[in-house]
Amino acid sequence: xxxxxxxxxxxxxxxxxxxxxxxxxxxxxxxxxxxxxxxxxxxxxxxxxxxxxxxxxxxxxxxxxxxxxxxxxxxxxxxxxxxxxxxxxxxxxxxxxxxxxxxxxxxxxxxxxxxxxxxxxxxxxxxxxxxxxxxxxxxxxxxxxxxxxxxxxxxxxxxxxxxxxxxxxxxxxxxxxxxxxxxxxxxxxxxxxxxxxxxxxxxxxxxxxxxxxxxxxxxxxxxxxxxxxxxxxxxxxxxxxxxxxxxxxxxxxxxxxxxxxxxxxxxxxxxxxxxxxxxxxxxxxxxxxxxxxxxxxxxxxxxxxxxxxxxxxxxxxxxxxxxxxxxxxxxxxxxxxxxxxxxxxxxxxxxxxxxxxxxxxxxxxxxxxxxxxxxxxxxxxxxxxxxxxxxx
Amino acid sequence: xxxxxxxxxxxxxxxxxxxxxxxxxxxxxxxxxxxxxxxxxxxxxxxxxxxxxxxxxxxxxxxxxxxxxxxxxxxxxxxxxxxxxxxxxxxxxxxxxxxxxxxxxxxxxxxxxxxxxxxxxxxxxxxxxxxxxxxxxxxxxxxxxxxxxxxxxxxxxxxxxxxxxxxxxxxxxxxxxxxxxxxxxxxxxxxxxxxxxxxxxxxxxxxxxxxxxxxxxxxxxxxxxxxxxxxxxxxx
Numbered sequence: 001x002x003x004x005x006x007x008x009x010x011x012x013x014x015x016x017x018x019x020x021x022x023x024x025x026x027x028x029x030x031x032x033x034x035x036x037x038x039x040x041x042x043x044x045x046x047x048x049x050x051x052x053x054x055x056x057x058x059x060x061x062x063x064x065x066x067x068x069x070x071x072x073x074x075x076x077x078x079x080x081x082x083x084x085x086x087x088x089x090x091x092x093x094x095x096x097x098x099x100x101x102x103x104x105x106x107x108x109x110x111x112x113x114x115x116x117x118x119x120x121x122x123x124x125x126x127x128x129x130x131x132x133x134x135x136x137x138x139x140x141x142x143x144x145x146x147x148x149x150x151x152x153x154x155x156x157x158x159x160x161x162x163x164x165x166x167x168x169x170x171x172x173x174x175x176x177x178x179x180x181x182x183x184x185x186x187x188x189x190x191x192x193x194x195x196x197x198x199x200x201x202x203x204x205x206x207x208x209x210x211x212x213x214x215x216x217x218x219x220x221x222x223x224x225x226x227x228x229x230x231x232x233x234x235x236x237x238x239x240x241x242x243x244x245x246x247x248x249x250x251x252x253x254x255x256x257x258x259x260x261x262x263x264x265x266x267x268x269x270x271x272x273x274x275x276x277x278x279x280x281x282x283x284x285x286x287x288x289x290x291x292x293x294x295x296x297x298x299x300x301x302x303x304x305x306x307x308x309x310x311x312x313x314x315x316x317x318x319x320x321x322x323x324x325x326x327x328x329x330x331x332x333x334x335x336x337x338x339x340x341x342x343x344x345x346x347x348x349x350x351x352x353x354x355x356x357x358x359x360x361x362x363x364x365x366x367x368x369x370x371x372x373x374x375x376x377x378x379x380x381x382x383x384x385x386x387x388x389x390x391x392x
Numbered sequence: 393x394x395x396x397x398x399x400x401x402x403x404x405x406x407x408x409x410x411x412x413x414x415x416x417x418x419x420x421x422x423x424x425x426x427x428x429x430x431x432x433x434x435x436x437x438x439x440x441x442x443x444x445x446x447x448x449x450x451x452x453x454x455x456x457x458x459x460x461x462x463x464x465x466x467x468x469x470x471x472x473x474x475x476x477x478x479x480x481x482x483x484x485x486x487x488x489x490x491x492x493x494x495x496x497x498x499x500x501x502x503x504x505x506x507x508x509x510x511x512x513x514x515x516x517x518x519x520x521x522x523x524x525x526x527x528x529x530x531x532x533x534x535x536x537x538x539x540x541x542x543x544x545x546x547x548x549x550x551x552x553x554x555x556x557x558x559x560x561x562x563x564x565x566x567x568x569x570x571x572x573x574x575x576x577x578x579x580x581x582x583x584x585x586x587x588x589x590x591x592x593x594x595x596x597x598x599x600x601x602x603x604x605x606x607x608x609x610x611x612x613x614x615x616x617x618x619x620x621x622x623x624x625x626x627x628x
Binding site: 059084086087088092093094167168 | 446473479525529587
């Protein structure tokens with residue numbers, strides 16, 4: 001399976017939201033994943049670069065866990081970005097993270113995250129909103145009553161899920177910005193919408209597969225070398241979301257994907273900044289979801305016991321280690337996002353994420369902070385095998 | 393109490409581990425494994441002088457033993473780290489002791505192990521060895537190769553328990569001709585990623601282990617007797 005279908009991810013709920021949009025009907029934002037099944041062609045610029053340079057890949061560790069008896073007791077093997085939390089040596093692992101603005105034109109309407117954004121107080125550029133967000137800047141984090149230190153959000157989450165508070169274990173996303181890349185789509189749609197501050201805005205919609213093909217073509221072509229298996233490129237769109245099934249299944253706010261280059265894993269993640277806000281306020285809810293998932297499920301198919309009927313997975317089961325999906329906001333499952341005021345005065349929202357112990361019912365990699373199963377207290381027990389799914 | 397005596401005390405339990413050592417190899421019939429306790433070391437080299445936790449080490453570094461022997465360390469991978477047990481090296485398992493400074497053969501910029509680790513003695517020694525633990529959990533086999541100049545005197549191997557708790561790996565010769573030891577590791581630390589604690593050695597030029605003077609013992613004994621008499625009088 002090339003990727004998980006949005007229909008599988010969200011079941012009937014997506015169809016309910018797929019009706020033709022009225023002027024300001026509420027929208028639901030989803031996440032998706034592109035598992036690493038594709039291989040960069042040998043004659044592609046990226047394969048040729050890697051054959052010549054052999055860059056060191058992003059560090060990952062492999063794990064093997066036995067799920068709890070209630071979750072079937074099976075043995076599961078996967079990989080996670082960073083150092084093994086069970087290693088004796090605790091230190092900082094740095095992930096070069098490249099922020100790539102995408103200037104997208106859909107049927108003549110351009111969405112440019114490098115320009116001042118009239119939908120946001122002070123009119124900052126979207127690229128600056130992201131670069132100054134808690135994804136990349138340090139804030140003090142208390143998760144389930146435990147002090148995770150002053151650090152980035154994803155690092156705090158990793159420290160919390162592995163019970164590493166008080167240690168020098170860190171996973172730091174070292175942000176850099178690459179030149180904007182222009183993409184033009186003639187098959188998408190543009191929907192005029194009004195931002196919360198009254199400014200006129202627009203929501204662009206592009207077919208998921210068409211968009212992902214364009215992203216992978218960028219990585220394997222013009223960005224080859226600058227982007228390599230030792231870097232993690234993230235692609236920023238302004239208010240451009242993705243659709244499936246001819247545009248009737250909407251809206252994917254972000255996804256993470258991977259493919260193989262010379263046997264090494266190249267991870268990447270496109271996401272939309274939602275400045276309307278048209279879906280979720282706080283700019284980085286989707287990004288925090290994707291970053292948490294890309295770090296913990298870099299190949300997109302780390303297997304887990306079957307879970308589901310929770311978060312954005314409505315009326316369906318799922319079997320991969322996607323730490324954001326069970327707590328995606330807006331689907332009826334209680335979730336408890338973090339709200340942080342950044343140094344730029346903007347208020348950011350970061351999605352609550354599920355610990356590995358929720359998926360496996362295991363403490364094999366450490367006990368989650370506060371004895372909980374998600375980073376802000378929502379999951380007090382582990383998953384219930386699906387069907388029926390849900391959580392303890 | 394001198395530093396090496398502390399280590400003798402905490403290493404006493406390692407005699408049991410030494411008994412279960414497997415795979416000992418001897419290229420030189422005279423070279424044998426050393427467990428760090430018998431014969432007792434008379435010199436030790438702490439790594440505390442290399443800097444605080446997290447200090448980056450270059451391809452070479454130096455330290456001085458308590459008896460004044462100059463120790464030159466070198467890392468095949470070009471760099472390493474100082475790790476303090478209980479700070480960046482956790483959990484702490486005996487015989488490692490919280491607060492001990494360790495040499496960690498790891499480069500976190502490249503996320504790679506940097507062993508083998510060579511420890512060269514300014515003055516040749518009769519025996520030398522270190523406590524060692526793999527970074528990754530699980531069974532490992534440590535190896536020490538002793539050299540007299542460029543000539544290999546032999547290789548000693550010792551395997552940890554299944555959990556990968558620290559062990560002492562050392563070698564001793566019949567004459568004080570060991571000018572360096574090369575520490576490496578297989579198993580859980582096959583990626584050249586491990587840490588070593590204080591270097592112990594038998595250095596013929598080091599002073600013998602200090603023993604309490606008779607006068608000191610007599611003073612201590614009389615103090616204890618006086619204390620006991622005082623307590624007896626108070627009870628009455």
